[in-house]
Every structure is written in structure tokens, then in C-alpha cells.
Amino acid sequence: MKSREISIADNFTEMIKSLSDDVKLDIIKKIKKSLNKSKAASPDDSWSDLFGSFKSKKTADDIIKELKAERYSNRHIEDI
Numbered sequence: 001m002k003s004r005e006i007s008i009a010d011n012f013t014e015m016i017k018s019l020s021d022d023v024k025l026d027i028i029k030k031i032k033k034s035l036n037k038s039k040a041a042s043p044d045d046s047w048s049d050l051f052g053s054f055k056s057k058k059t060a061d062d063i064i065k066e067l068k069a070e071r072y073s074n075r076h077i078e079d080i
Contacts, residue, residue, distance in 0.1 A: 016024055056063065 016027060019027075058066075
């Protein structure tokens with residue numbers, strides 16, 4: 001287990017600590033059911049995929065040039 005996964009497990013354990021035994025058993029059943037389904041799931045299906053860097057074949061400089069070129073300003077600066 002990775003340290004991040006251990007932290008999530010610890011947080012989850014703290015959350016369910018005060019629940020009744022029946023609710024805990026229901027949670028266990030649902031987790032067991034999800035484990036059976038997740039064996040076929042791809043390894044890319046994780047929370048970490050929701051966050052991260054932008055992936056592109058363009059370089060950062062190319063992206064910056066493209067963004068600057070597409071800027072539009074309708075400001076009219078008056079002479080003083």
C-alpha cells in the first residue's frame with residue numbers, strides 16, 4: 001500500500017468508527033461487491049487521475065504564443 005492509500009484508509013476508518021455494527025457490515029458488503037467489480041477495471045481509474053498536469057504534444061512556449069495570438073481586446077485608448 002502506498003502512503004497516500006494508507007492515509008485514505010485511516011481517514012475512512014475514523015469516519016466509520018462511530019457507526020453501528022449493522023451499518024459497518026453493510027459497508028463491508030458493498031466494499032466486497034465493489035472489489036469483485038474492480039478486478040476488471042483499468043488501473044487508470046483512480047482519484048489521482050482527476051488531478052494533474054495538462055498533457056499536450058505542444059511545447060509550453062507554443063501554447064503561450066497561441067494563447068497570446070488569440071487574445072482579443074476591444075479597449076480603445078484615448079490620446080491625452
